Amino acid sequence: MRHLYLLMLLFPLALFSQSIKIKKDILLFDKTDVAILKELGGDEYEFSTLNGTKQFTVKYLGLSEGTTVLYQWLTVKSADGSKTSEIPYEVLQTSFNSTKIIVRLLSEKYGLIDMKGINQQKLQEFFDTPRENLSERYTKAVVIAKEEAKVAQEQYAAKVGAVRPFVKNDGTVVSGGSNGTKIIGKVAPISNYTFMGNNGPIEVYDLDGILVASAELVDNVDNDLNVTLFNDNKFSYRAKRRYTATDNNLFLTQLVEELVARDITLGHQAKSYRNRLHNEKVALAKERSGNLYNIKGYAIDDKGKKYIGTLTALFEKLDVNQTGDNQVVDAIDNYGKKVTVSYKNEKGRDRSTTLTASDGTRFCVINSDGSETCFIGMKVKGDAMKKLSNAMSLGFNNAYFYQLVYEANGNQVLKDPIEEDVYVIKLKDAKQGQMIDARNNDKLSAELAEYLSGCKELSREIDTGVFDLKTQQNLIQIVDEYNECK
Numbered sequence: 001m002r003h004l005y006l007l008m009l010l011f012p013l014a015l016f017s018q019s020i021k022i023k024k025d026i027l028l029f030d031k032t033d034v035a036i037l038k039e040l041g042g043d044e045y046e047f048s049t050l051n052g053t054k055q056f057t058v059k060y061l062g063l064s065e066g067t068t069v070l071y072q073w074l075t076v077k078s079a080d081g082s083k084t085s086e087i088p089y090e091v092l093q094t095s096f097n098s099t100k101i102i103v104r105l106l107s108e109k110y111g112l113i114d115m116k117g118i119n120q121q122k123l124q125e126f127f128d129t130p131r132e133n134l135s136e137r138y139t140k141a142v143v144i145a146k147e148e149a150k151v152a153q154e155q156y157a158a159k160v161g162a163v164r165p166f167v168k169n170d171g172t173v174v175s176g177g178s179n180g181t182k183i184i185g186k187v188a189p190i191s192n193y194t195f196m197g198n199n200g201p202i203e204v205y206d207l208d209g210i211l212v213a214s215a216e217l218v219d220n221v222d223n224d225l226n227v228t229l230f231n232d233n234k235f236s237y238r239a240k241r242r243y244t245a246t247d248n249n250l251f252l253t254q255l256v257e258e259l260v261a262r263d264i265t266l267g268h269q270a271k272s273y274r275n276r277l278h279n280e281k282v283a284l285a286k287e288r289s290g291n292l293y294n295i296k297g298y299a300i301d302d303k304g305k306k307y308i309g310t311l312t313a314l315f316e317k318l319d320v321n322q323t324g325d326n327q328v329v330d331a332i333d334n335y336g337k338k339v340t341v342s343y344k345n346e347k348g349r350d351r352s353t354t355l356t357a358s359d360g361t362r363f364c365v366i367n368s369d370g371s372e373t374c375f376i377g378m379k380v381k382g383d384a385m386k387k388l389s390n391a392m393s394l395g396f397n398n399a400y401f402y403q404l405v406y407e408a409n410g411n412q413v414l415k416d417p418i419e420e421d422v423y424v425i426k427l428k429d430a431k432q433g434q435m436i437d438a439r440n441n442d443k444l445s446a447e448l449a450e451y452l453s454g455c456k457e458l459s460r461e462i463d464t465g466v467f468d469l470k471t472q473q474n475l476i477q478i479v480d481e482y483n484e485c486k
Contacts, residue, residue: 018030018115019031020100020103020104022037022099022100022103025037025038026050027047027103027113029107029113029114029115030115032115033050034050034113034114034115034116034117034118035047035048035049035050035055035113035117035118036048036049036050036052037099037103039099040057042059043059043060043061043098044057044058044059044060045057045058045059045099045102047112047113047118049117049118050117053079054079055079055118055123056076056077056078056079056112056123057076057077057079058074058075058076058077058102058106059074059075059077060072060073060074060089060098060102061073061074061075061135062089063138063139063142064142070138070141070142070145071134071138071141071142072088072089073086073087073088073089073134073135073138074086074087074088074089074102074105075135076106076126076127078127083127085126085127085129085131086131086132086133086134086135087105087110087131087134088134089101089102089105090105090109091105092104092105092108092109110122110126112126155261156261159260159261159263160257160260160261163175163184163260163265164176164177164180165184165253165256165257165260165266166178166180166249166253166256167187167249167252167253167255167256168249169249171186171187171188171189171252172186173185173186173187173204173256173266183207184206184207184265184266184267185204185205185206185207185212185256185266185267186204186205187202187203187204187205187252187255187256188202188203188204188205189202189248189252190202190217190243193243193244193245194245195245196219199217201214201215201216202214202215202217202243202252202255203215204255204256204259204266206266206267206268206269206270206271207266207267207268208268208270208271210230210270210271210274211230212229212230212259212264212266212269212270213227213228213229213230213255213259213264214227214228215227215228215255216228217243218236222238223238223239223240223241223242223243224236224237224238224239225237225238225239225255227255227258227259229259229262229264230270230273231273235258235262237258239251239254239255240254278320281320281321282318282320285318285319285320285322286318288319289315289316289318289319290315290316290417290418291312291313291314291315291316291318292311292312292313292314292315292365293312294310294311294312294342295310295311295312295365295366296309296310296311296365296366297309297310297311297341297363297364297365297366297372298311298341298363298364299311299339299341299355299361299362299363299364300360300361300362300363301355301360301361302358302359302360302361303360304360307341307343307353307355308343309341309342309343309344310341310342310343311339311340311341311363311365312339312340312341312342313336313338313339313340313363313375313401314334314335314336314338315335315336315401315417315418316335316336316418317335336357336400336401336416336417336418337356337357337399337400337401338354338355338356338357339354339355339363339375339401340352340353340354340355341353341354341355341363355377356377356399357377357378357399357400357401358377358378358399359377359378359379359399359431360377361376361377361401362374362375362376362377363375363401373403373404374403374404375401375402375403375404375417376401376402376404376412376414376426377399377400377401378399378400378402378424378426378432378433379398379399379431379432379433380398380400380402380424380432380433380434380435381432381433381434381435381447381451382434382435382437382444382447401417402414402415402416402417402424402433403415403416403417405423405472405475405476406475406476406479408479408480408483409428409483410427410428411425411426411427411428411479411482411483412424412425412426412428412433412479413425413472413475413476413479414426414433415472419437421437421438421470422435422436422437422438423435423436423437423469423472423475424436425448425451425452425475425478425479427451427452427454427482430451434447434448434451436448436469436470436475441465441468441469441470442465444469445462445463445464445465445467445469446463448462448469448478449462449463452478452482454482454485455481455482455485457485458478458481458482458485462478
């Protein structure tokens, strides 16, 4: 069965792999005469049966822009010229003989010719099949391409003419032509260049020493170069002359012209671009983060003084490069510990103050619907190792701001502003809150039971694991029952 399957796979290849030869206007498939093929001149061919009856003609057509062939196709006409169909010119098998390429296309893809000669049924089906007018489509496309090329040339000339870059003998790039004095960059040519050798790239630097472009020579007769820019964009172009081991001023000047034409003007452009890109990354990182920036609201310090204005609170490090990692491991972590409020004093003058998370400190932001989201500063039990970098510091402080979720009779349920599965229960008469984090429910239940030992019955139930402490609603229920107990 396996051998039969392999034979089935190989069958199409064998079917269409016959040799094609043309001898004295006779077309042969595997040494068998199948049709008469006459070359009429001008890339036109006439196909007839072996008895000389004309069947159809084929004309090769091509359109190009400059030296580049853009479109190739075949126009096939019936014997009397009443029917015409156009098909793309496709090379199904590499050959130096274009006539054989056309014959193979007509036989293998469209079935017009086979070992028995010209297939009348396939020929009829071929002309009955509706097809696009390729002559009209390609002609329009080339007209558009020529217009676009003309516009591109004009834009190229305008951009290059505005700068007029020139590369001096020492590689200095100036604007204003060969007599220009304004330096905009530097070109480092290939050192120890060898013809068709393993040469390094040509490097273009700006005034800040930034590698703006790296150009690799392509060792071919067309003098092509592949260029990589400082922003990781790439392009290729064809040089007007070859690179040599001696004088390359005009070659290097064209390279800089190609950069200028693509709006790479050296000077301090790359640095400005990188600064803009960095600022955009920072802005996006701020938008994606859980931090608060200049949000309307108010803050109350540990003495009860209220500050009304705009608030900024940083709960996490910005992930500017979108690595997915916002952990602080190389410095003391002060995220979630401070809030800065900008306000006006009683004389209407701008002031700013920073409050740290401590017992009694809180702040609230005003939401678009007028509601408030509040954050309470406090120390928390069960969180001694929350910030390892702080634990190594003499200024270790375990007080953070937590978002208020629920409050009744002064007792609160809060959650971490960043870690969604971390909660805190805070009793009004306790100096610290009790953290509910990612540890297993048994360990958390024992700690929370001890924290709420003031209500013995509730404490016993919690200790036996009745409550799933990973659920926010259960934590709210615990606070409500603790209030009832008291």
